[in-house]
Amino acid sequence: MRELYLPKDMQWPKLAPQILMPGESISSLVDRQALLWGINRSQLIREISPGIIGQVALGDLDVSGRWMFLDIYAEKTGVSRGALEMHCGDRREALLKPKDRDAYCPICFFEDATSAHTPYFRLDWARIFLTYCQVHQCPLFKWSHVLPDGTRKLPHEWLMGEGIKISAVAQFAQDLKLARAYAYDVRPKRPISREAWACVKYFESSLFNAGVGAAKYNAMNWRSYSIEDAVMNLAVELAKDATKNGRLRVDESDAITFEDQRVMSFTFKKGPVRPARPTWFSLTGKVRSIACRRALMYRLSQSKIEWREYVYKQSSLGSV
Numbered sequence: 001m002r003e004l005y006l007p008k009d010m011q012w013p014k015l016a017p018q019i020l021m022p023g024e025s026i027s028s029l030v031d032r033q034a035l036l037w038g039i040n041r042s043q044l045i046r047e048i049s050p051g052i053i054g055q056v057a058l059g060d061l062d063v064s065g066r067w068m069f070l071d072i073y074a075e076k077t078g079v080s081r082g083a084l085e086m087h088c089g090d091r092r093e094a095l096l097k098p099k100d101r102d103a104y105c106p107i108c109f110f111e112d113a114t115s116a117h118t119p120y121f122r123l124d125w126a127r128i129f130l131t132y133c134q135v136h137q138c139p140l141f142k143w144s145h146v147l148p149d150g151t152r153k154l155p156h157e158w159l160m161g162e163g164i165k166i167s168a169v170a171q172f173a174q175d176l177k178l179a180r181a182y183a184y185d186v187r188p189k190r191p192i193s194r195e196a197w198a199c200v201k202y203f204e205s206s207l208f209n210a211g212v213g214a215a216k217y218n219a220m221n222w223r224s225y226s227i228e229d230a231v232m233n234l235a236v237e238l239a240k241d242a243t244k245n246g247r248l249r250v251d252e253s254d255a256i257t258f259e260d261q262r263v264m265s266f267t268f269k270k271g272p273v274r275p276a277r278p279t280w281f282s283l284t285g286k287v288r289s290i291a292c293r294r295a296l297m298y299r300l301s302q303s304k305i306e307w308r309e310y311v312y313k314q315s316s317l318g319s320v
C-alpha cells in the first residue's frame with residue numbers, strides 16, 4: 001500500500017464497506033456513504049480527511065486520480081486505489097460542472113434497487129454530449145434532490161437496500177413512466193418528435209463511439225480531438241442562446257415543437273453574438289438543464305457542416 005502523508009498518531013475511522021458498482025462515479029460512491037451516515041458529501045470528506053478539505057473544495061471528486069483524496073479514500077473504504085482510479089475521469093473539461101451532475105436514468109435506478117443495490121450515478125451521465133441512457137434507449141432526467149455541495153440525496157429505503165419505493169420520490173414515478181414509454185418506443189408519438197429523438201440518439205451515440213467528449217484521455221485519439229473541437233465550437237455558439245429557464249433559443253426555421261417539453265424544449269431567439277474564444281466553460285456555464293442540452297444536441301445533429309458526415313463515418317454506424 002502507498003504511504004499516506006498523515007499524522008501517525010491520528011486514529012482514522014473506517015467506513016462501512018460499499019461495493020463500487022459498474023461505471024459508478026466516485027462522487028456517487030461518496031454520496032452513498034455520506035447519506036448512510038446521515039451527512040452530506042462535504043461533511044464526509046471533512047470527517048475522513050480534514051487536511052484535504054480545501055483541495056476537495058477546489059477539485060473535482062470525479063477527476064481526482066492524481067491527488068491524495070483517493071489514497072485516503074482507498075484506506076477508509078478498503079477499495080483499492082487502482083479500482084477507484086478506474087472509476088475516475090481525467091478530462092474535467094468534458095464533464096458537466098460538479099454541481100450540475102444530476103442527470104440519471106430512472107430505469108437504471110429501478111433496476112439497481114430491485115436487484116437489492118442502492119441506485120447510483122454513472123460517470124457517463126456526467127458527460128456533456130450524452131443525454132440518453134445507452135442501456136435503455138431512454139432520455140436521462142434531472143434528479144432534483146441535490147444539496148448545495150452537490151450531494152445527490154436518495155430516499156432512506158433505497159440506501160437500506162429495501163427495494164424500490166416509487167412513492168418515496170414523487171418526481172421519480174413520473175420520470176420512470178416517461179422513460180419507460182421512450183424505452184418501449186411508444187413515445188414520442190408525433191412523427192416530427194420521433195425523428196428528432198432518433199437524430200439525437202444517433203448523433204450522441206456516434207460521438208460516443210468516436211471517443212468525443214470522453215471522460216478519459218485513453219478513450220480518445222487524434223481524430224476524437226479534431227471532431228470534438230469542431231463540435232464544441234459550434235456547441236458554444238449555439239449555447240450562448242440558452243435561457244435561464246432551460247430552453248434553447250433558435251431561429252424560427254430551426255425550432256421544432258417537441259411533444260415532451262421536459263425532454264427537449266426550444267424558444268425563438270433575437271440577435272446572436274458569437275463569443276470571441278469558445279471554451280468548454282462557456283458551454284457548461286450556459287447550458288444548465290438537460291432539456292436544453294438535448295435541444296442543443298438536436299441542433300448540432302442538424303448542422304450541415306463537414307464534420308457531421310465525418311463523425312458518422314468514424315463511428316462505423318452507417319448512415320441515418
Ligand SMILES: [Zn+2]
Binds near residue numbers: 106107108109133134
Ligand atoms: Zn438506463
